[in-house]
Amino acid sequence: MKTPLILASSSPFRQQILKKLNLPFSSFSPDVDESHLCDESPDKLVSRLSVLKAKAANDKFKEGLVIGSDQVAVHDGKILGKPHTKENAIKQLQSFSGNKVKFLTGLCLYDIATNRYEVLVEPFNVHFKKLTLAQIEAYCDAETPYQCAGSFKSEGLGICLFEKLEGSDPNSLIGLPLIRLTELLARFDVDVLLSQQKSMQVS
Numbered sequence: 001m002k003t004p005l006i007l008a009s010s011s012p013f014r015q016q017i018l019k020k021l022n023l024p025f026s027s028f029s030p031d032v033d034e035s036h037l038c039d040e041s042p043d044k045l046v047s048r049l050s051v052l053k054a055k056a057a058n059d060k061f062k063e064g065l066v067i068g069s070d071q072v073a074v075h076d077g078k079i080l081g082k083p084h085t086k087e088n089a090i091k092q093l094q095s096f097s098g099n100k101v102k103f104l105t106g107l108c109l110y111d112i113a114t115n116r117y118e119v120l121v122e123p124f125n126v127h128f129k130k131l132t133l134a135q136i137e138a139y140c141d142a143e144t145p146y147q148c149a150g151s152f153k154s155e156g157l158g159i160c161l162f163e164k165l166e167g168s169d170p171n172s173l174i175g176l177p178l179i180r181l182t183e184l185l186a187r188f189d190v191d192v193l194l195s196q197q198k199s200m201q202v203s
């Protein structure tokens with residue numbers, strides 16, 4: 001890639017996912033207020049925050065294609081973000097027990113040089129098992145998922161909470177839908193597979 005690829009996230013999980021594409025990239029932590037606006041729908045919230053996170057790169061970089069992403073859980077028509085505390089995580093997981101929860105992941109690709117960006121929202125449904133309070137507390141103690149939307153880490157023990165998963169890309173549940181990202185990169189003239197070939201020729 002001629003244009004640097006930048007991930008607007010300090011999440012080690014998103015970084016691990018992006019490494020699957022075998023493209024060089026740098027990352028930074030965007031300083032963005034994640035509060036939702038009055039009467040803002042879940043789709044508009046994750047779209048707006050994804051764009052804000054991507055554009056935060058303007059303060060640190062002069063050029064690059066920036067990946068911004070944000071995720072929320074939606075249950076009973078309510079937007080649920082990060083629980084931040086064990087008490088809130090337990091309440092979230094108790095409400096999810098035996099129910100379906102929709103996760104919405106916003107994804108933005110932003111070109112610093114041209115100020116052009118594309119943004120989309122990827123849905124993913126999670127069907128939770130019926131969970132006891134003891135199971136929920138044990139899970140929270142084991143993984144402390146207090147900075148994760150939905151109060152779980154699907155890449156770890158969180159998988160034990162689920163009965164069934166529904167979605168086109170399991171990576172989206174961790175916060176970075178790679179299938180859709182490759183589509184966005186193609187719109188910015190970046191073919192991930194051909195980039196591998198060019199990388200091999202350079203090395």
